Amino acid sequence: MQESFTYHIKLQDAVDEEAFNASSPLSVKVAQTDAETTTFIVHTDQSGLVGLIRHIHHQGFVLLSLLRK
Amino acid sequence: MDALLATKLHQPASLTKSVKRSQLLQRLNAGLESGYQIFLVSAPAGFGKTTCVSEWVNTLKKFPVTWLSLDPADDDPGRFFAYLLAALQKLDEHIGQEIAGTLRAGQLPPAEVISITLINDMLKFDREFFLVLDDFHVIQEVFILEFFENLLANFPPRFRLILITREDPSLPLAQLRANNRLTEIRVLDLRFKKEDIERFLREVMGVSISPSDIGVLEDKTEGWIAGLQLAGLSIRDQDNPSDFIANLSGSHRHILAYLTEQVLDRQPEDIRAFLLQTSILDKLTADLCNAVTGRVDSRAVLERLFHANLFLVPLDYEGEWYRYHHLFADLLRSLQKSHQAEKTTELHRRAGHWFAESDMATDAIQHALDAEDYPFAVDLLEGYALDMVMQGYAKTVNDWVKALPADWCSQSPRSNLALAWAHLLRGTYVQASPYLERLESFFSGSQEEEAERQSLKTEWLVMQSLLLNRQGKTQESLAMAEEALKLVPSDDDRVRSLTQFCLATLYQATGKNERAIDAFQSALQASRVAGNTIVEMLSTCGLAQMAFEHGQLHQAYETASPVSAQIEKSSSLPPISTVIFGILGEICYQWHQLERARHFYERALQLSILGGYNSGIIGCHTFFARLFLLEGDPDAAAQEIQKSSELLQVDTPDYVRQETLAYQTRVDLARNRPAAAERALQSEGFSFGDQFCYPDLPPAPNLSYSLGLLYNSSLCFLLDKAQDGRNLAGPKNGLELADQLLDMALVNGLISLALETLLLRAQMHTVQGDHGASQADYRKALELAEPEGFIAVFIEHGQPAAEALMEMVKRKQLEEVHLDYVKRILAALSEVRRPLRERPAPVSSARTRSAALIEPLTGRELDVLRAMSEGLKYKEIGEKLFISQNTVRYHVKSIYGKLNVSNKTQAIKKARGLQLL
Amino acid sequence: MSDTRLYLVQIAGHVSAETINASSPIKMVVTPKDGTTQCIVRTDQSGLIGLLRYLHTRNLVFLSISSNLEQSGESHVP
Incomplete structure (x- = not known):
């Protein structure tokens, strides 16, 4: 739980990394994006991840998937 | 009620123009009629959750409704429960009064105690009543969620809870669904359908578009009301709305950003600037907006924005306070930040100063931190942190201190001091250390005024002294407290009172009674001058406790009694209240006023539970065990002492543990379970083999009342064995201990203890056939006991004491002066249902x-x-x-x-x- | 984001359905698989977020989350 992992988070829609990071609790890196989806990479522990997912939800983005590498 | 609290309790007014959501209201009403008790409205921001619920509760005219709008700062148990109680007390001022008193004293009762107390209070309602908690998603604290879990498990039948949230709370909702107790409104229910969109645009936004455009708009926005509202504002001035709608694309976030910019572009420059600049505020009022923007016409601007449907939500009925819709505010803030980052800082600074001047510390500090104006933030923390911590907002202060860069943390000694106090008062001693270390580093590089520095250093020494005492290093602790006293600035009565109180408790612990009394009295005097009611109560309590332990029952009663009255009258219930009621209960017990004693201890127990004061709870159950023993009900006593034993923890203070064990032994003996009693005493170093051995007695000044009780319990065990004819040598060995113990108790002035030892020694003499010595001890006990009216101690020794006293009365061996008093004791003895030694065997x-x-x-x-x-x-x-x-x-x-x-x-x-x- | 979807949340280790559903905000279908536990739930995103918070506060470790709208062919559903 305390350990940090790399998570891949896929959202619906094209999302701009800079715009997202402007208000995000964690800085994310866009790994892949197209018109339909965007995949972020973030390295954090599970508490950070939960905070980020809540932020994604509150910002009105649609979470498609998440994978811990 | 202050203005800002009123805004939190304000039910958002229904918009004059809005689309009625009849289907949603029907669903909610159907849930109500089916007896569902919990209503969950869960959907992302901007779907009209609050409007929907507000509209619904407006239709519930015959039911009382109270509303609480939460914000992120409320995710602090102290603050959350203060607001929750304020909301509930709008329905009935008596709800949660005791909890409110405990919170006001800076204490947080356990979650289960809060829920049980509130549930009991809520049971008094004779008709349905509603509580709406808006923005419940801000609540993450496990403690608060535990409270709700308890509440859901024992839900008052007439209570209806409405949770408005952007995400499902981490509560056992699945069970509620399965049990048909939950009505849910979710995003699919809330989203506008085509006909809603058409009506909304036409009736509310004054826009008319074609049915096909409405279809496209529905697809693009997914019926998302905030998006539709922004779209409506944008479409108003569009020459070709169809093109505009067709060009909308992307996620809600994209649409929102795009539309917000569109809406802003349509505003005059000064209004655009106003919206961006004031977006940094969580709540807006004209004067504050003037201070932040430099304008003088903010009241008119706010009214104009409100009437233009520009996402301004009123927070009261007077039109004084507003907030922006959260989504809109978010977007405005990020635009403000990206376009004018450097100016944003200045805006926060201005807001911080306005709140500081208005004495609204929480907002002032938050804006100072947002402005990264650390000198200002530290200045505010220095002024407010201690008071806020004492009011129970330790988490909030801690979050602020964490938000300060490391260099600045040590620049706010009073915040560190406050947080160290928070831990010391809650008994989490280890966690106080980092703050104390930071304080220490402050002294080495301090540029503060000499008196200020001295004052801080004194307080720091007092806290270090308390920590050392906690670690059992009494002498080092005492030395540190004495050093602190030398440093107290002459005009700082608050710190003087703390120092004197600390010293008094240490003198008391080391048997320096006269010095302890002087120090308590000095603390009392200084605390009154400083207006520090907590230290005033603590010192009074210390004096009452000392008087009681030294057998001065009347003085103890006169000291404690006014404080108990003061506690009952005040709206604050500090943890010390439990000790005051305990002392009064103990005195009444000794006077054999058992119902009064029970009443005082029941109150002490109630307050201990409210304050989560474990030692107090243990002490109360131990007292009830004694009371049951005295009343001849050892089984009930066993249940009580069992409760005490179960609550003993590793960090339970020695005196509490010793007292519990002392009475555990007596309960076991009364229930004819000598083996259990023996095991308990053996664990403390006593042995009862061929020869009675006991742990070395401490030096006389260190003999405490509780330790003395434990030694006396070993004498009780010896007597029990001897009276059963199992070991007639016991008393002989015990006499040596009784002699030493008696001398020490008398030297220390521990009259209650000395009395009991005398009565035990008298019985040992009887067992050994030395009736003369026995009668001498009884006579001495009577002489010692009579001036203050001790009775119960004789009753505790039951039949042997009764027989001896009756014999002495019969033979006229007591002085005339004792006779009435002895008759009172004998009358009390005859009231006991069954003498202790004649109780039935425990099998029954x-x-x-x-x-x-x-x-x-x-x-x-x-x-x-x-x-x-x-x-x-x-x-x-x-x-x-x-x-x-x-x-x-x-x-x-x-x-x-x-x-x-x-x-x-x-x-x-x-x-x-x-x-x- | 308003749609109700079928979500699959994969958790490290084996956890029984009773344990997970004991005080959960939403009831899940729980099955063990290869040293992990798969929880399937139909809900909207607000429900999913609440569920994730619930699992997190109970110290359960998420390995993956996927929804049935994942069409890209690189679904994380094992």
Whole structure:
């Protein structure tokens, strides 16, 4: 739980990394994006991840998937 | 009620123009009619959750409704419960009064205690009542969620809870769904359908577009109301709305950003600037907006924005306070930040100063931190942190300190001081250390005024002294407190009172009684000058406790009594309250006023539970054990002492542990369980083999009342053995201990202890046939006891004491002056139902007899059964046993099942038949 | 984001359905698989977020989350 992992988070829609990071609790890196989806990479522990997912939800983005590498 | 609290309790007004959501209202009403108690409205921001609920509760005219809008700062238990109680007290001012008092004293009762107390208070409602908690998603604290979990498990029948949230709370909602107790409105229900969109645009936004455009808009926005509102504002001035709508694309976030910019572009420059600049505010009022923007016409601007549907939400009925819709505010803020980052800082600074001047510390500090104006933030923290921590907002202060860069943390000694106090007062001593270390580093590089520095250093020394004392390093602790006293600035009465109080407790612990009394009195005087009521109460309590331990019952009573009255009158219930009621209970017990004693201890127990004061709870149960022993009910005493034992923890103070063990032994002896008593005493270093051995007595000044009780319990055990004829040598060996103990108790002025030792020694002399020595001890005990009216200590020694006293009266061996007093003791002795040595064997205890049933009654069920037999109603039983009415019902149902009866009368009759009662 | 979807949340280790559903905000279908536990739930995103918070506060470790709208062919559903 305390350990940090790399998570891949896929959202619906094209999302701009800079715009997202402007208000995000964690800085994310866009790994892949197209018109339909965007995949972020973030390295954090599970508490950070939960905070980020809540932020994604509150910002009105649609979470498609998440994978811990 | 202050203006900002009022805004939190304000139910958002229904918009004059809005689309009625009849279907949603019908669903909510259907839930209400079906008896569903919890209403969850869960959807992302901007779907009209609050509007929907506000519209619904407006239709519930015949029911009382209270509303609480939460914000992120409320995710602090102290703050959350203060607001929750304020909301509930709008319905009935008596709800949660005791909890509110405890919170005001800076204490946080355990979550279960808060829920049980509130549930009991809510049971008094005779019709349905509603609580709406808006933005419940901000609540993440496990403590607060635990409270709701308890509440859901024992939900008051007439209570209706409405949770408005952007995400489902981490609560057992699945069970509620399965049990048909939950009505849900989710995003699919809230989203606008085509006809809603058409009506909304036409009636609310004054825009008319084609049905096909409405279809496209529905697809693009997914019926998202905030998006539709922004789209409506944008479309108003569009030459070609169809093109505009067709060009909308992307996620809600994209649409929102795009539309917000569109809406802003349509505003005059000064209004655009106003919206961006004031977006940094969580709540807006004209004067504040003037201060932030430099304008003078903010009131007119706010009214204009409100009437233009520009996402301004009123927070009161007077039109004083507003906020922006959260989504809109978010977007405006990020635009402000990206376009004018450097100016944003200045805006926060201005807001911070406005809030500081208005004495609204929380907002002032938050804006100072947002402005990264650390000198200002530290300045504010220095002024407010201690008061806020003492009011129970330790988490909030801690979050602020964490938000300060490391260099600045040590620049706010008072915040560190406040947080160190928070941990010391809550008993989390280890966690106080980092703050104390930071304070220490402050002294080395301090540029503060000399008096200020001295004052801080003194307080720091006092805290270090308390920590050392906690670690058992009494002498080092005392030396540090004495050093602190030398440093106290002459005009700082608050710190003087703290220092004197610390010294007094250390003198008391080391047997320097006269010095302790002087120090308590100095602390009392200084605290009164400084207006520090907590230290005033602590010192009064210390004086009362010392007077009691030294046998000055009347003085102790006169000291403690006004404080207890003061506590009952005040709206604040500090943890020390429990000690005051305990002392009064103890005095009444000694005077053999048992009902008054019970009453005081019941109040002490109630306050201990409220304050989560574990030592207090243990002490109260131990007292009830003694009371039951005195009344000749050892089985009930066993249940009470069992409760005390179960609550003992590793960090329970020695005096509490010693006292519990001392009475555990006596309860075991009274129940004819000498082996258990022996094991308990052996664990403390006593041995009762061929020869009685006991741990070395401490130096006389270090003999405490509780330790003395433990030694006396070993004498009780010896007597028990001797009176059973098992070891006639016991008393002889015990006499040596009794002699030493008596001398030490008398030297230390511990009269209550000395009295008991004398009575035990008298019985040992009797066992050994030395009636002369025995009578001398009884006579001495009477001489010692009479001036202050001790009675119970004689009753505790039951038949042997009664026989000896009667014999002495008969033979006229007592001076005339004693006779009335002795008669009072003998009268009290005759009231005891069964002398201690003549009680039935423990095999016939209620608990054991209960085992004769196919399924025996539990201890709690026996408690409930006894209360029923006393004629108490469910509500009264709940109050007596600190359980909810529902729990009482649950126990009663179980009792009926086990006794195979169907009503109360049958249950009591059958229980009596089985000798359970 | 308003749609109700079928979500699959994979958790490290084996956890029983009773344990997970004991005080959960939403009831899940729980099955063990290769040293992990798969929880399937139909809900909207607000429900999913609440569920994730619930699992997190109970110290359960998420390995993956996927929804049935994942069409890209690189679904994380094992």
